[in-house]
Amino acid sequence: MPIPYRTGLHQIAPATYAYLQPNGSWGWSNAGLVVDGDEALLVDTLFTVALTRRMLDAVEQALPGARIRTVVNTHGDGDHWWGNQLLPDARIVASTAAAAEMRHAGPQPMLAALAAGGSDPGVRDLVELFAPFDFTDVTPTYPDVTFDGELELRAGSRTVRLLEVGPAHTEGDVLVHVPGDRVLFTGDILFVGGHPVVHSGPVSGWIRACDVILGLDVDHIVPGHGPVVGKPEVARFRDYLNRLRDHAVDTHRKGRTALEAAREFDHRGFEDLDDPGRLVLNIGAVYRELNGDGTPAELELMPQMSAIRPEGR
Template sequence: MDTAVPGQRDPALFSLSEVTWAWMHNRTDWGYSNSGLIVSRGQGLLVDTQFTLDATRRLLAAVEEICPLDAVRTVVSTHQNGDHTWGHRLVPQAEIVTSVASAESGCHEMGPEQLTLLAHSAAADKASMYVAEHFGHFDFTDVMVVAPTRTFEGREEVRVGDMVVELIDLGAGHSAGDVAVHVPEERVVFAGDALFSGAHMVVWSGSLSGCIRACQVLLDTGAEVFVPGHGALLDRAGVVTIQRQLSDVAEASGAYAQRGVPLADAARLIKASHAGRWAHPERLFTQTAAGYAEAGVPGVPSSTWAMVEGMASLAS
């Protein structure tokens, strides 16, 4: 299944069923995230906003064609990365729901001012140049980080009109706390960055096993349509492919860790063997580092900046 329209660069709202829509970018570059919409009997639930206020305004204009904005009473935040949350201030009437782990991880996220400084810095080190290349074109003017207003743990059912919507706390995987939104009657899951489609996953949490486990939780919902945080729609086979790829990297990184191969070398070897055709193979650094951390290798870096340095180095 692929919603990508050749040549089309603008995001658009795709109908998945009578009550579910996906706002999708036809690209896998950093920062272009997908959002979700559920509308039933005049009530709306939005899954994630966008990176910039401009991008969020475009999303909300499309939402308004389906449901008045003041009827969107809930925004579910799948995790706290800016590309999914920095538009929250444009939905002030909604409660913002996420998991306890996700909400707690928000304190450690880079803010819009810091990212703007980094993206426009003239520093010539690889990491700074990587950030400038991938984030320099975004305008974070007037972005204010809005914290979640309600949290949950485990699973929670919310009602949107006639629809029962299940919020699933996936725990640590892509981020320190990921959440998925499942609409059982429609067999649709909004996965946030627990799934990347057409691109390699970034692992910020240090838990590759958490990413693999999250894929299984998503498959166990029995859903047929999966909206990833980035890239085109996925079917069940697509999720299985991602899970297998993550498992292969976990196995390879575990083996290199056991042989005492330095992390940077292991990441290069894994990129050479596992890059395939997906975008951003440099993100395999973060997967390898997570594999090393889980194998108990001492001193594995885990900070956001260390991950950026590792990716920048692997990209060059």
């Protein structure tokens, strides 16, 4: 039976839960919970203190005896860790690469941009995208346990496996596998219902991460953004990444700009995806890899996102 895609805590296995936030667009991320008796492990906090408090209140209401002793941050984007401060007694775990990114990705630049209103066009777009969120009371709270490769944790007697698959979406992406329940939390290695954002790349690394997921014995897959799905949606997402990479390599060879390339992208089979403007950023990420000089910068491309409208939408 499909897990309903509505805001709140949803049980997806006997003692494993997903906290979902439709519609899954910018900043509206998912989280997860693994419970054994009175001990729990939380997969990611949310973008703001208020949103994280709302989630923790839902956990307390549904599972009043559960104490969150461990938090796993799947990567360094703020919508997956800026609520960490509400769990001061928990150990916080992330990959070494993610932890390094987190120390350079606190809310202060966002707050400064929001306060100034953004004189740069790219910053103005950030201001508009994140206007619904209040970051003023965020105190960056960093991991105190880091790892490379793989790490096995416990939630009570239950095994939770962490698998580092970055760089892909970001430098330090981690999958959280609950083998006993055949559940996987992907962080932003999987977007469902919308175009992803390639911050780091390479896209080939992201494709390999999808292959890792498809090789795991899992039934329920909780994406970083979007509804709970199964492996067919992961295969479809991998197809998207393959098309994106091949298209960007071809348009780069032809001398197209990232915007021109995004306008020429073949949307067939992906017409339903929200946030099509992200194509400009994703093609730009492939171009940065091919150019090797950091160009075109992501912030410079953001004002061009609004120019992308697939046919029929």
